[in-house]
Amino acid sequence: MSFQEALNSGKFIVTAEVGPPKGTDIETLRHDIELLKGKVDALNVTDNQSAVMRICSLAICKIVMEHGAEPILQMTCRDRNRIGLQSDLLGADVLGIRNVLCMTGDHVLAGDHKGAKPVYDLESVQLLGAVDSLNNGKDMSGNDLRGGTHFFQGAVVTPEANPLAPQLAKFEKKIRAGARFFQTQAIYDIEKFKDFMEFARKFPVKVLAGFVILKSAGMANFLNKNVPGIRVPEDLIEELKAAGKEKALETGMDIAARHIRRLRDEKICDGIHIMAIGMEDKVPVIMQKAGLL
Amino acid sequence: MIITRKKDRKELLENVRRYKSFFLLGCSECATLCGTGGQEQLDELKGLLESEGRAVAGAFVAKTGCQVLGTKVELKRFKEELGKTDCVIVLSCGAGTQSAVEIFEDKAVYPSNDSMFLGNMTRLQMFDERCSLCGECILDKTGGICPVTACPKGILNGPCGGTKDGHCEVSAEIPCAWVRIYERMEKIGRLEDFKAGTLAAKNWSASVKPRKLTARGVPEKPQASRGGREEKK
Ligand code: SF4
């Protein structure tokens, strides 16, 4: 069953992600893909994440497919203009990549080539529009294509954004531009997330709740302080603290499993997107704890 | 106005090391307001050059340095001083410097400043950038605040995921342009326009360089191109 079919089947979906490495040694990456394939419904492949230069997402999506897993091509607007983006989308289509996640992308200043010229010829909403247009056999300038694309396109949303109203307005624009599924920024406050879902349920889109595995109270504090749109509530930080150094990661995984169970059992959203950030081997463990394997 | 900043003086002296006699040309407009090209800065540079044993044959603050013809006429009375000069240092923006290049066909012309942006003066000698001269203004669509300039990513349709408590992911010192636009559109009762409209990608062909315009007797620009305009679906 493809990712799109799985989402439409009503089953609780799990996606995870792999980050292409900096350099051509992809042994660890292949190992992570092997570990996750058959367990998750699709694997996001990040696009020069945090503006740090790495292998391109497109090539790694192809590798993911070689291993028999289904990739979600993350595409940011930071490094390519509309010609480059559309051209890569056509390329992705002929390689058989079907899922694309459209994002504006972290600014160049966040990364390791701070003097680079940021492109942003398009942004997420316009990129979604471009995908929609290619799917309908035309490029952004209205020229006919000899063969259109076949993408299932998604986008991201930050349910904990402060202020929230402008973010929600943009969420609606993304839907109008053609987004069919969303993966959210990491959420930890389920009650608050329910409010967001009440709003999101008004639209015909699927929503996967984002989750970053917490390995310590220190990491939770770091996320709160440094990552926009992430808020780990105090009681979870206390729980991690109380677990002590040895048991913190175990507790972090328990928290993840507990959240997943609740999201699934109460049918709050359509699935979960687990961002393991280097702890890919923990994803199956969490899935097992949550009763998904 | 055009915002300029003085180049490092050591670098400037190094750039002009081969010349012996100078003429200093300032500008009474932007560069004076920026404190980079008024009488005071001319005197300062003159003192510096002389302390290094170089001669300053003359110095003059032009009325408007980017106006080529006017500046040329103003400079006529410095014929003698200019005759003794082998290098002109211009204390204004890059445009003013290039007026001088056009006026002094056979003399070396050096910039004393770095030209930075088109800026608004918020307080004395404090400037910020609000317009980046994109060639097709969309302020009518964004509540009068320019996202092309105020958002480091130039996003046209609402905040990215990087907004943190109303600030930009790029720097906590930058208020998020899209939070500002949203709040302003709410205040002026135009929030519905923002919510309903999606702006298409900008048409950057309107800012292909070098740009040229003859404003004399030219009718209004015909049909605006599609870019940055509302998308019809
Ligand atoms: S939209 Fe273009 S012309 Fe208008 S303020 Fe912004 S940069 Fe300047």
Ligand code: SF4
């Ligand atoms: S935080 Fe706001 S101003 Fe900064 S890049 Fe994102 S949308 Fe633009």
